[in-house]
Amino acid sequence: MKKWIVLFSIGICLLLANLDMTIVNLALPAFSTEFGASMQQIQLIIVSYLTAAAAFFCLFGKMADSVGRKRVFMFGAVLFMVSSLYLGAWSSTVTEIIVARFVQGAGFAATLGLALVLIANAFPPDQKGFATGVAVTITGVGMALGPPTGGFILQYLGWRWIFLLNVPLGLLSIVLTWIFVSDDAAEARRPLALDVAGVPFYLFALGCLIYVSNMLSTAATATLAAIAVAGLLSAAIFVRRSLRKPAPLINVTLLTSRGYLTVILIRMIFNYTMASFLFVLPLFMQNVLDYSKLKSGMWLLCMTIAVAFIAPLAGKVIDRVGFRIPTLVSMSLLFVSCAAFCVLGPATSSAIFVVGLFCFGVSNGMLTTATINGVTTQVPAKDAGTAIGLFFTLVMVGSMFGVSVAGLVLDRVSHAEVVARLAHAALPLAEPARAALFMAANGSRNIAESGLQNDAPTFAAATQIAHAAYYSALGKLMTGNALLTLVGVGLSIMLLKKQPSRSMSGATHAIEIPER
The missing domain is CATH 1.20.1250.20 (MFS general substrate transporter like domains)
Incomplete structure (x- = not known):
């Protein structure tokens, strides 16, 4: 019990x-x-x-x-x-x-x-x-x-x-x-095996990475360059210490395993794309399509139900064929999903939207199990716990970049589109309404909050400009995601060409939970 x-x-x-x-x-x-x-x-x-x-x-x-x-x-x-x-x-x-x-x-x-x-x-x-x-x-x-x-x-x-x-x-x-x-405290109690002096370098490098990725659209170029250089120097010191110290925070030598590194890169690409999707879709549905919160949630079921059904089945499939083929199938489905979102527009059939969400959900459910299995079978069993730790850390970094780049692309591209369209349309807008238009164009605000509803012709023109700018930015973002996903497909093919590891040997495929 x-x-x-x-x-x-x-x-x-x-x-x-x-x-x-x-x-x-x-x-x-x-x-x-x-x-x-x-x-x-x-x-x-x-x-x-x-x-x-x-x-x-x-x-x-x-x-x-x-x-x-x-x-x-x-x-x-x-x-x-x-x-x-x-x-x-x-x-x-x-x-x-x-x-x-x-x-x-x-x-x-x-x-x-x-x-x-x-x-x-x-x-x-x-x-x-x-x-x-x-x-x-x-x-x-x-x-x-x-x-x-x-x-x-x-x-x-x-x-x-x-x-x-x-x-x-x-x-x-x-x-x-x-x-x-x-309570396992008694058996675990021993000195902390950690290069404590190296931790600040790791945290500082990560902080610089986050700052630069999130401030690209606002901070001065010289400031960003200085912070980026400081972050790189800190990262170099951390890696140098990790290679020399007996108990580093992260065992970077694991990345010398080509199979392990390939699986991590595939999962980073997936998480980059997933974070981009999950960041953009709610804003798109509620602020551009004007869906209610409840309706937006119900639409996302097309994706999450697929995850719930596929994830348990994926383990059984991987037990039979290994993790490589499911990884390739997952990345191929992710490309289909990105391609579907590339063509979204005001007149696009909702069926395209459903296909994109469903393919993304299936890809997510399958790849999560496949890549976790992949990293545990590409390193010695004694390093499995450390390998999982490094894997999840880098996967989170991929997710951070996905959100940061999505926000940057939507903001920059939509801003340029609005400026060009306003000049062409000669639409006179006061500063508060103009600012609201820019926010509606990048998806962060609904155009209905612009305060222009009392002037129907102006509101209609502003809505058209905002939505056209948004769809242009969204198309470019999803095109970039699709191209990156193709890189993931290529890496998955490379995995297939490698010598089969012990993960391909049927029953040995079950994930062994490392004793930490």
């Missing part, structure tokens, strides 16, 4: 983390409306979460080796719950939301890295695979429930409740984990 309670308690955290992945993105238009948030601020609401996850994932893994997995997991769950409570109950500015989301992302990093380990260790050896499969199913269910749940909450209760929902469930998970998960 105890093992099922452990699965339930840890599963709650997995469910909440995956609910938040889609719910918070769905709430982005609400943040823009209530706080007057710019495109850059909207980006930071997502990027701050991903930044914290990337920064602390490996660090919390090292801490778990020293103080115990249970304690680090519970610390992460408390961080996630308390930050959710603050977001829902007290946050009153965009800056507060961004900071609290950073804390929430740190909690996510501590729980994600240890959830599967704690679940697997609660079951006997012959049931570990089953327990891991149930955990993956919970992940898919969380993603599937996110859009309709988020749409309903946003439509009828308000955005604060998407965070307050985490509090009672998070508290239940913490209490059950405290009572029923075995």
Whole structure:
């Protein structure tokens, strides 16, 4: 009975983390409306979460080796719950939301890295695979429930409740984990095996990377160049220390394995594209198509239901054929999805939209399992835990770039389009209405909030300009994503041409959860 309670308690955290992945993105238009948030601020609401996850994932893994997995997991769950409570109950500015989301992302990093380990260790050896499969199913269910749940909450209760929902469930998970998960502190207690002096260089380099990627549209070129150089120098020092020290935060020598590096690059491309999709789609549906929050959530079901159904089946397929073929199929479907979104326009059939969402969902469900299996079978078994840590860190970096580049392209391209179209149309607009038009064109605001409704001809002309500029920017963004996805397809083909690893040998394919 105890093992099922452990699965339930840890599963709650997995469910909440995956609910938040889609719910918070769905709430982005609400943040823009209530706080007057710019495109850059909207980006930071997502990027701050991903930044914290990337920064602390490996660090919390090292801490778990020293103080115990249970304690680090519970610390992460408390961080996630308390930050959710603050977001829902007290946050009153965009800056507060961004900071609290950073804390929430740190909690996510501590729980994600240890959830599967704690679940697997609660079951006997012959049931570990089953327990891991149930955990993956919970992940898919969380993603599937996110859009309709988020749409309903946003439509009828308000955005604060998407965070307050985490509090009672998070508290239940913490209490059950405290009572029923075995305390491993005694067996784990040993000196922290970590190059502590190298951590600041890692965090500084990551911070510079995030700053530059998010400030490209506003900061001076000289400032960005100086920060980029400082970040590169810090990264070089960190890598140098990692190669020389016996216990680095990140074992960069793993990247010398071509198979391991190829799998990581494929997953980074996927997460770059996924983060771009999940950032753009809610803004597109609510601010351009003028869908309600609930309707937007229901549309996203085309994607998340596919994830929920495919993820559990993907493991069985991979057991039979290995991870390489499913990886190629996934990246090919992702290209189809990007191609479908490339042709979106005012007159595009909704069937194209459905195809794009569904193909993306199938790709997501299949590739998640395939790449996790891929990284664990491309390195020695003793390095599996470290390999997973580095894998998730770099995957989060890919997601950060996806959001940052999406915001940059939509903002820059739409701005240039609006300027050109306003000059051609000779449409006289006062500064507040002009600013609202630029925000509507990049998708961060609905044109209905421009204050032009009282002048029907001007409102109609402004709407046409904003939407034309947005579709132009969206087309360029998705074309870039499609081309990048083709690179992923090429890398997947390279994997097929490599010598089969032990992942191709049938039963050995089951993922072994490393003992941290």
